[in-house]
Amino acid sequence: MKHEADVLVIGSGIAGLSFALKVAEWGTVNIVTKKEGWESSTNYAQGGIASVLSREDSFEQHLRDTIAGGDGLCHPEVVEQVVREAPERITELVNWGVEFDRDAEDRLALGREGGHSRNRIVHVKDLTGREVERVLLALVVAHPQIQLYTDHTAIDLITEHHLDLGTGTTHCYGAYILENSTGQVHRFRARLTMLATGGAGQVYLHTTNPEIATGDGVAMAYRAGATLGNLEFMQFHPTTLYHPMAASFLITEALRGEGAVLRNKEGAEFITHPQRSLAPRDIVARAIDGEMKRTGVAHLFLDATGISREKLEQRFPHVYQQCARFGIDISHDPIPVVPAAHYMCGGVITDLQGRTSLPGLYACGEVAHTGLHGANRLASNSLLEALVLAHNASLSAREDMVSLTVIDDGIPVWDDSGTCAGEEWILIQHNLHELQTVMWDYVGIVRSRLRLERAQRRINMLGMEIRDYYRKTKVSTQLLELRNLAAIAHLIIKAAMQRTESRGLHYRHDYPERNDRQWQHDTVLQRDSDSSQL
Ligand SMILES: Cc1cc2nc3c(=O)[nH]c(=O)nc-3n(C[C@H](O)[C@H](O)[C@H](O)COP(=O)(O)OP(=O)(O)OC[C@H]3O[C@@H](n4cnc5c(N)ncnc54)[C@H](O)[C@@H]3O)c2cc1C
Known part of the structure; x- marks a missing residue:
């Protein structure tokens, strides 16, 4: 079977799905996604989406809040566009069928989150992402121009490197x-490829991200x-539930927006x-980290007992229900909390149209670095960024398509000769745990040259083992995820070593000042001599 479409989208979160829906108005789309269609960080987003929607608020205010959060690294022209386009994208979601919560006058109900000076977060209770994902996925599945391939994992992008065209340029052809179910590797050809693969929270031992975020x-x-x-700017969410069975369940910041308070x-x-x-x-996460280290406790508390039970339930x-499952009545008991890796602010550099530096390759959503978040993302700006950039990218993709071609032949089939079936599952598990622990201990909320060098040595050794295993194994x-996590760990450490200051989410106690x-x-990384090791 030939897998070919105008556009290949890798990932089925808010970025990939909303982009695909727009592109499908004028072209054919293949979407591949690692697991079920809905499995994504999008599906777990609780708080909501930021947008200026009330008279008490203004674009200037949202812009100022975002730039203040970004600690000197936001790209103002990107912030300006994302903030101004937000109401239109929210209206579009409503028209697609997303049922945001409304107030008594039937206006969109607006919540408040950390760093926002006004109420501007549209939400669907504390299950915003699930509702958005449900609506987008249903539209995608029903669309005649879109083919969704679940349980399909992207291994690598196809470029001249595989084609041996000798043109000297690099271009992405799919x-x-x-x-996953058959172990077969297919060539998905496309004139244009959209990376919408989300974040990398799984590189840390504690993360709010689902398993796909590698x-x-x-x-x-x-x-x-x-x-x-x-890539050095990894956001740690201050409040995830501390419980052995809770797998870093996120306690939304909106709870603090409603009056919950952190206590020691x-x-x-x-x-x-x-x-x-x-x-x-960043300030809250560091304060918690500092307080935990100072007092030697394993967690602190989020006290929501000042909010009425009725309000909490509604x-x-x-x-409310997740905490109750673990025996915590949040209207009565303070919630034990710890920070966990949450959001990757850096990524593949794109312009405002979603174009990367590689012709034929676009990126959007958490995988992309547009300049919106700077050194620290403001809560609820990421779903918004994904929507706005997916929209922009769909417009520019239509223009770019004219000059982009599908390579019809010459793409070699996947060559796995000399490899054998992987039997050493325990090796993967062990390497993964070691990698996540090293990153948590040495490249976490507080960093230093000593810790980063130590992490670098260990990650390099792990990387060598993993590459060796990769070469010999089907x-x-x-x-694939382990190989990618080793690469991400290497790149985060490299970026963190380069930034010899403390700014936003990146705190080094050997360089405590901005x-x-x-x-x-920005810290820019490009493929160089050591990339063959990734
Ligand atoms: C618990 C939680 C709560 C959050 N709350 C909020 C919030 O309230 N507001 C907000 O703005 N942001 C929030 N965020 C952040 C936000 O959810 C994400 O940044 C956003 O959903 C990312 O969307 P995305 O489409 O880029 O990626 P995702 O939604 O993560 O989708 C990535 C997709 O790519 C697929 N994929 C990955 N690798 C491959 C591969 N190799 N091959 C094939 N498919 C692949 C995945 O399976 C998935 O379908 C939250 C995040 C988490 C984890």
Whole structure:
């Protein structure tokens, strides 16, 4: 069977699905996704989507909040466009069928989250992402121009490197895709490829991200020669449920927006920032980390007991029920919380139209680095960014299609001669755990040269083992993910070593100050001699 379409979309979260729906108005689309269609970070988003929708708010205010959060690294022209386009994209979601919560006057109900100076978060209780994903997926599945391939994992992008055209240029012609159920590797050809593979939270031991978030898109793009930016900026969400069975379940920031307060083991508030528990995430996460290290406790508390039970049940049913499952009545008991890796601010560098540095390759959503978030993302700006950039990219893709071709032959079939079926599952599991632990311990909320060098040595060794195993073994999703996580770990450490200052989410205790003269720009990574190791 020949897998060919005008556009190949890798990933079925908000970025991939909304882009596909728009492109399908004028072209054919193949979407591949690693697991079931709905499995994505999008599906777990709780808080909502930021947009200026009330008279008490203004675009200027949203712009100022975003730029203040980004600590000197936001690209103002990107912030401007994303913020101004937000209401239109929200209206579009409503027209597609997303049923956001409404107030007594039937206006969209607006919540508040950390770093936002006004109420501007549209939401569907605390299950916003699930509703958005449900609506988009249903539209995609019903669309005659779109073919959705679930349980298909992208291995690598196809470029001149595979074609041996000798043109000297690099261009993306699609991707090698593993059909998980059969182990077969297919060539998916396309005139244009959209990377919408989401984030990389799984590189850390504790993360709010689902298992699919293994940084595949960033690793594939880097191997193919695309330029990356700002990978040192990993956002740690301050409040995930601390419980052995809870797998870093996120306690939405919107709960603090409604009045919940962080307390230490003595029951005292400990955050000194003027916005206290609603300060930007990096400040809150660092304050928690510092308090935990200072007092030697395994967790702190989020106290929502000042909010009525009725309000908690009605506005936060998911958090309420999940905590109840673990024996915590949040209207009565403070919630034990710890920080966890949550959002990758950097990624594959794109322009405002979603174009990467590699012709034929677009990126959008969490995998992309547009310049919106700078050194720290403001809550609920990421679903918004994905929507706006997917929209822009669909427009530019239509123009670019004219000059892009599908390579009809010459793409070699996947060559796995000399490899054998992987029998050593325990090796993958062990390497994964080691990698995640090293990243958590040495490249987490607080960093230093000593810790980064230590991490680099260990990750390099792990990387060598993984590459060796990869070369000898038939590909599987788990092995591909491990290979990509090793690449992401390597790249995060490299970026973190380059940034010799503390800014936004990147805090180094050997360089505790911002250095505006030296460092007011993005950290750019490009494939170089060591990329053959990734
Ligand atoms: C618990 C949680 C709560 C959040 N809450 C909010 C919030 O309230 N507001 C907000 O703005 N943001 C929130 N975020 C962040 C936001 O959800 C994500 O940034 C956003 O959903 C990313 O969308 P995406 O389409 O880029 O990626 P995703 O939604 O993660 O989708 C990625 C897709 O790519 C697929 N994929 C990955 N690798 C491959 C591969 N190799 N081959 C094939 N398919 C692949 C995955 O299977 C998945 O379908 C939250 C995140 C989490 C984890």
